Amino acid sequence: MTSEILVKAVDVCKSFGTFKALQDVSLEVRKGEVSCIIGPSGSGKSTFLRCINLLERIDSGAIWANGELIGYRRDGNKLYEMSDAEIARQRRGIGMVFQRFNLFPHKTALENVVEGPVQVLGESPKAARDHALELLKRVGLADKAGSYPAELSGGQQQRVAIARAMGMRPSLILFDEPTSALDPELVAEVLDVMNDLAASGMTMIVVTHEMGFARNVSNTVAFMDGGRLIEHGPSARVLTQPDNPRTADFLKAVQR
Amino acid sequence: MTDTTLPQSSRDAHDIAHLELVPRRHVGRMIFAAIVLLMVALLVRAFVVGQIEWPVVGQFLFAPVIIQGIWNTLLMTVAAMSLGIALGVLIAIMRISGNPVLEYIALVYVWIFRGAPALLQLLLWFNLALIFPTMGIPGLFEFNTVEVMTPFVAAMLGLGIQQGAYTSEVVRSGLLSVDAGQYEAARTIGMTGMQTLRRIVLPQAMRVMVPPVGNEVISMVKLTSLASVIQYSEILHNAQVIYYANTRVLELLMVASFWYLAIVTVLSLIQSRIERYYARGTRGRTTI
Numbered sequence: 441m442t443s444e445i446l447v448k449a450v451d452v453c454k455s456f457g458t459f460k461a462l463q464d465v466s467l468e469v470r471k472g473e474v475s476c477i478i479g480p481s482g483s484g485k486s487t488f489l490r491c492i493n494l495l496e497r498i499d500s501g502a503i504w505a506n507g508e509l510i511g512y513r514r515d516g517n518k519l520y521e522m523s524d525a526e527i528a529r530q531r532r533g534i535g536m537v538f539q540r541f542n543l544f545p546h547k548t549a550l551e552n553v554v555e556g557p558v559q560v561l562g563e564s565p566k567a568a569r570d571h572a573l574e575l576l577k578r579v580g581l582a583d584k585a586g587s588y589p590a591e592l593s594g595g596q597q598q599r600v601a602i603a604r605a606m607g608m609r610p611s612l613i614l615f616d617e618p619t620s621a622l623d624p625e626l627v628a629e630v631l632d633v634m635n636d637l638a639a640s641g642m643t644m645i646v647v648t649h650e651m652g653f654a655r656n657v658s659n660t661v662a663f664m665d666g667g668r669l670i671e672h673g674p675s676a677r678v679l680t681q682p683d684n685p686r687t688a689d690f691l692k693a694v695q696r
Numbered sequence: 697m698t699d700t701t702l703p704q705s706s707r708d709a710h711d712i713a714h715l716e717l718v719p720r721r722h723v724g725r726m727i728f729a730a731i732v733l734l735m736v737a738l739l740v741r742a743f744v745v746g747q748i749e750w751p752v753v754g755q756f757l758f759a760p761v762i763i764q765g766i767w768n769t770l771l772m773t774v775a776a777m778s779l780g781i782a783l784g785v786l787i788a789i790m791r792i793s794g795n796p797v798l799e800y801i802a803l804v805y806v807w808i809f810r811g812a813p814a815l816l817q818l819l820l821w822f823n824l825a826l827i828f829p830t831m832g833i834p835g836l837f838e839f840n841t842v843e844v845m846t847p848f849v850a851a852m853l854g855l856g857i858q859q860g861a862y863t864s865e866v867v868r869s870g871l872l873s874v875d876a877g878q879y880e881a882a883r884t885i886g887m888t889g890m891q892t893l894r895r896i897v898l899p900q901a902m903r904v905m906v907p908p909v910g911n912e913v914i915s916m917v918k919l920t921s922l923a924s925v926i927q928y929s930e931i932l933h934n935a936q937v938i939y940y941a942n943t944r945v946l947e948l949l950m951v952a953s954f955w956y957l958a959i960v961t962v963l964s965l966i967q968s969r970i971e972r973y974y975a976r977g978t979r980g981r982t983t984i
Binding site for chain 1: 875877878880881885887888889891895896903974976977978
C-alpha cells in the first residue's frame with residue numbers, strides 16, 4: 441500500500457505521575473488502512489489512541505493527523521499549545537468510538553448523530569437529519585432512530601455510536617475496545633458494521649482483543665507492551681510469524 | 697391453628713395448597729390510625745372553637761392589599777431566585793474551571809454568603825448607604841446609594857446572593873453527576889468546552905438539579921417574608937400593616953399562611969412537571 445500517510449506518531453511519551461504509559465511510540469497509518477493495536481491490559485494501547493485526538497496530552501514527541509501537527513503550532517524552534525477552539529477544530533476530522541459507547545442519554549439515536557453536524561459543522565438540520573438517517577440505516581438501525589440509548593441493547597448503542605462518529609464525515613475513526621463491554625452474542629453485529637466500514641475505505645485504528653477481526657479485516661497489526669510499540673507490520677505476518685518473542689507469547693496466551 | 701408440617705400424603709399437600717389465602721390483618725396499624733385521627737380531630741376542633749374569628753379571615757383573604765402582597769412575593773421569588781441560579785451556575789463553573797484564582801474566589805464567595813444569616817444580609821444591603829453614601833464610576837456617573845437601595849433592590853440582592861451560594865453547590869453536584877465519558881464524547885465530535893456544557897452536560901445535570909432547586913424555590917417563597925423587615929410590601933408585610941390597624945393578628949396571619957401554602961402547592965405541581973421533562977431518556981426509577 442503506497443497511499444498517503446494519514447497518521448504519523450514520532451517518539452510519543454506520556455506519563456501518569458511516575459507511571460510511564462507510553463515510551464517512544466512511533467507509528468504510521470496510511471489512508472484507507474485498518475490498523476489494529478493489540479497487547480495486554482495496561483500496555484498503553486488506549487492511552488496512545490486517546491493521544492491521537494487529544495483526549496490525553498502527550499509529554500513529548502509529535503503526532504500528525506490529516507496532514508496537521510496535532511495540538512501544537514510551530515513557531516521557530518518551539519511548539520506552542522493550541523487553544524480550546526483550535527483543538528476542537530482538529531478533533532472534527534477524527535471520529536472516536538468508545539468502549540462504553542458514551543451516547544448522549546438525553547438524546548434519541550437520531551439526535552445523537554445529528555448533534556455534531558448541526559452544532560459543530562453548522563450543517564442545516566434537514567441535511568444533517570437526512571445524512572443521519574442514511575447512516576443509521578447503514579448500521580441497521582433505521583427503525584431505532586427515535587429510541588433513547590437506554591432503550592437500546594449494548595450492540596445497538598455501539599452501532600449508533602459508530603453512526604455518530606461517521607456523522608462528522610471524519611477521515612479517520614479511532615475505536616477504543618469497541619466490543620469489550622458487550623455481551624458475547626452482541627459482538628458480531630458491531631464487528632459486522634466495522635467490516636463494512638473497513639470495506640468502504642475508511643481509515644481505522646482499532647484497539648481490540650478481537651483476534652479474528654485483527655486477522656481478517658485489518659491490514660496492519662501493532663503489538664504494544666509496557667508502554668512500548670514492540671512490533672508493527674502486515675497483520676498476516678505479525679499474527680502468524682511475529683519477529684519478537686513477546687508478541688509470540690501474547691498471541692499464544694490469547695489464542696490458547 | 698392446625699398442623700403446618702409437611703403432610704405425608706401428596707393428596708393432603710395438594711388440598712392445603714388450594715386453601716383460601718387470608719391476608720394478615722394489621723391490628724396495630726388500625727389502632728395507631730385511630731389515635732392519630734382522634735388527635736387531628738381535636739386539633740381542628742381547637743382551632744374552630746378558639747379565639748379566631750374565621751369570618752374575618754374570609755373577609756381579608758382577597759383584600760386588594762393582600763393580593764398586591766402576593767404579586768410582590770411572587771415577583772421577589774422570581775427576581776431573587778433568577779439572580780441566585782445565575783450566580784449559582786457561574787460560581788459552579790468557576791469551581792471546575794481549572795483556573796486557581798477563579799476557584800478560590802468561588803470558594804470564598806460560598807464561604808461568606810452561606811455563612812451569614814439571610815436576615816442579616818438583607819439588613820446589610822438595605823443599610824449599604826451607611827458605608828458607601830454614593831456609588832458609581834468616578835467621572836462617568838454617580839448616584840446616591842439610598843435612592844438605589846430600595847427595599848426591592850436590597851431584598852433581591854440579599855436573598856439572591858446568598859441563594860447563589862447554595863445553588864452553586866447544587867449545580868456543582870449536578871455537573872459532577874455527569875459521567876466523564878460524556879465530556880469526552882462531546883469533545884470527539886469537535887465541541888468546545890462551552891458547547892459541551894450547554895448542549896450535553898447541563899441538560900443531563902438538570903435531572904439531578906431540579907429536585908433540590910425546586911426545594912430552594914419553595915424555600916425562597918417563604919424566605920421573601922424576611923423582606924417585610926425592610927418594608928418590602930410582600931404578603932406578610934401587608935398582613936402586618938392591616939393587623940397593626942385592626943388588631944386581628946391571628947386572623948391576618950392565617951390569611952398569609954393560606955397564601956404561602958397555596959403558592960407552594962402550585963410550585964410543587966410545576967416542579968413535578970419539570971422533573972418529568974428532564975427525565976426523558978432515562979428509565980423512570982422512582983422506587984428503590
